[in-house]
Amino acid sequence: MIIDLDTATKNVKTADYDVCICGAGAAGITLAVYLARAGKKVALLEAGGFEYSDQSYDCYKGKNTGMEYWGLDTCRLRYLGGTTNHWSGRCKPLDEVDFMERDFFELPGWPIQKSDLANYEAEAKSVVDISGDFTAADISNWTSGKFIPDRYAISAPTRFGDKYRAEIEVSGNISLFINANLIDVRLNKELSSVTELVVMDYGKKRFTFTGKNIVIALGAIENARMLLNCDTQLKGGIGNQSDFVGRCFMEHYNINYGFFSGNPKYWKNMKKGLSLYTDSQFSLEHKIGNGNVSMSISPDPPTGGGRSKELRKYIRNNVCKWDEITELSRKFVDFQCPGDGILGTLMEQSPNKNSRVSLDKETDSFGLRRVNLSWQMNELDKRTIRTIGIELAKEFARQDYGRVQLASYILDENAKIPVGYHCHSIGTTRMSKSPEYGVVDKDCKVFGIDNLYIGGSSVFSTGGGTNPTFTIVELALRLAKHLS
Ligand SMILES: Cc1cc2nc3c(=O)[nH]c(=O)nc-3n(C[C@H](O)[C@H](O)[C@H](O)COP(=O)(O)OP(=O)(O)OC[C@H]3O[C@@H](n4cnc5c(N)ncnc54)[C@H](O)[C@@H]3O)c2cc1C
Known part of the structure; x- marks a missing residue:
């Protein structure tokens, strides 16, 4: 079922969901569809509509104070399907080495192993419409063991909004709310559990949604921006007791x-x-x-x-x-x-703590402080x-x-390296063994909050040299299993 909050007048069911998911991009849609197929009642809250609009996109505007990065404006899309509306579809799972502890990195790595995601690889392929294997071009003459042929596959590229819209429309288990902007996450008085989500349409009508479990999947930059903005009950924002929310912003x-x-x-x-x-x-x-x-x-x-x-x-x-x-x-x-x-x-x-998303003084039309991105190279x-x-x-x-x-x-080691990027934002709510070095645990649950989870590449502890979306989908499938 799809409900447009901008035009909805009455009978909007906002309570008693099994899971409320905020953000309908690669992570949010995968999660919603698989939870619904497992019989869970899901509210999927998407800020945009079915296509680009200036009023939605405006919320993505922000400031760059680090290395040059135009990706705040040009990389991200804020409507159903999210950034998959213009991704290129190159897919590859992370390697074993990516999950190893590399002590020459500034921070600890993933608290999970490649084997923890391996069970989801086949299903993730079907989500992004890859039928064959991850293959490398035949370069049998190449003999260097230092560099090996890269194995990858190309998705159609799958536009998640287009692909899953029909299934969502007829599903008795998913209520997709469009023009539904998450603007606050409210906690109980012990500050240990989410009680409600505050959501607004573009006419500034206010709704509160409740569910047993909550997943924030707004894309890596917005996930951090949202948690930092939610600071009326917890100083510094939700999940930020170790000052890691927004830290370790990584690109490729x-x-x-x-x-x-x-x-x-x-x-x-x-x-x-x-x-x-x-x-x-x-x-x-x-x-x-x-x-x-x-x-x-x-x-x-x-x-x-x-x-x-x-x-x-x-x-x-x-x-x-x-x-x-x-x-x-x-x-x-x-x-x-x-x-x-x-x-x-x-x-x-x-991962580099100085490369980070923080908040600017300027606010968007919902009163949320805009993003200030300081992308840094170490x-x-x-x-x-x-x-x-x-x-x-x-x-x-x-x-x-x-x-x-x-x-x-x-x-020339003293020269400045001109840097480009790939529109892969990673690491701003990193996964870690303990709250000392991150924001979410191995199940993508925010440390200290018993029903709040994060979806998307913000949870990556390290990014590999690999496009992120396949891993985002694997993690969403794993989270769907955990919440089913
Ligand atoms: C040009 C380009 C090419 C790319 N090519 C590749 C590639 O080849 N391979 C690859 O792996 N990756 C690629 N990517 C990256 C890929 O698009 C992202 O990794 C992926 O889309 C991230 O998924 P996500 O669900 O985390 O975020 P998104 O897809 O960005 O989805 C986030 C969703 O949250 C919604 N939202 C935001 N704020 C709110 C709010 N306050 N309330 C409610 N909803 C909200 C947004 O509208 C959006 O629908 C590319 C990106 C770009 C820009």
Whole structure:
């Protein structure tokens, strides 16, 4: 059943749910659907409607006070299906090494193992419509054990709102409320349990929802922002007794390593390019994070579209034929010429307390303080980025795949590394063995609150060098089992 709070006038059932889930993105929808299939009565509260609207999106605006990050505005979508309305669908589960205790990281890792999620892998594949295995391109000539072929699968990409809307509409167990903005989480007087959720539509009508269990699944940045805003009963916000809410904001670094020229012997017939991943022995020995490097030859004509397609075409036709002008122009604009060897990266960021989401003074239309994001890189991350780049270039040359021309900031330890990102927000309500180092326990339950759970990548203790959504779905399935 779907109810629009903006137009609902009477008979809105707001009480007595088994589970109230806030946020209908990858995490919230997976959880709601699987709980409902298990016979639980679920209220799914979604801030947006069925498509983009300025009034909903406005709540995502905030401030950047750390490294450049436009993702607050451009990455996140605030309507049914959430950010999966524009995700790309690259999927891969986390590796065993991601769950290992890596004592060179600043903070402890996951309190669970890969085996704790393994049972959910097959079901998670069906959620994101992957039928086969996670596979790697065949690169049988590659002999370096430091970097292994990366195994992954591509989802359609599944738009969670579109895929599950019909099931939700006819389900007797799910009530999906759209235009339902969570604005406060109220606790009992012992401060040990959630008593009600305060929710508003865009006309500022106020509703209170109750359920035996509550799950907050608003996306990693909003999960932290919401807990921090809920500070009228608990100073500093809910779950924040150790000052970890909002801390350890992690992304996957998208670093421009430079270019390579490929040996035609290998590259002439290579269709998909090389997609390599750090071998765990290699990253553990070097005491660095993990990461993916993909290598391909820029085709002519170029593939892809987007707003900059015409500009890229113009540059390729008019600049690429002059080497000197190409080199000069590249100091100002990042572009590729036909035949260029392109290096793509997705690198693990380590948990770092100084990289964080906090609250700004300015408020949104519901009176909630806006987000202030200070994304920070530490010395370990710089070592991860440089070591992977340099060692990969050496292996590439040793095997005569070609030669990599590394960007100067990779070789010069004193240079500033220009940093991009992948719109993967992670780690702001991290999972930990004890409240000393995190916000939720191994079941995703907020420490100290007996019926409050968190869904999404904010619970990741470490992020791996891997896209997060597959793990988000696995965790949601695991939480559905726990709450069933
Ligand atoms: C361009 C792009 C490409 C990407 N590609 C990949 C990829 O290839 N592979 C991958 O694994 N990941 C990818 N991602 C990341 C992926 O989209 C996210 O990991 C995933 O959507 C997160 O799911 P979520 O449910 O935690 O959050 P979201 O999907 O963001 O859902 C959060 C939901 O909460 C709702 N909400 C927010 N605030 C409130 C409130 N106060 N009250 C009620 N509801 C609220 C929102 O409207 C939204 O529906 C990509 C992201 C982008 C932007």
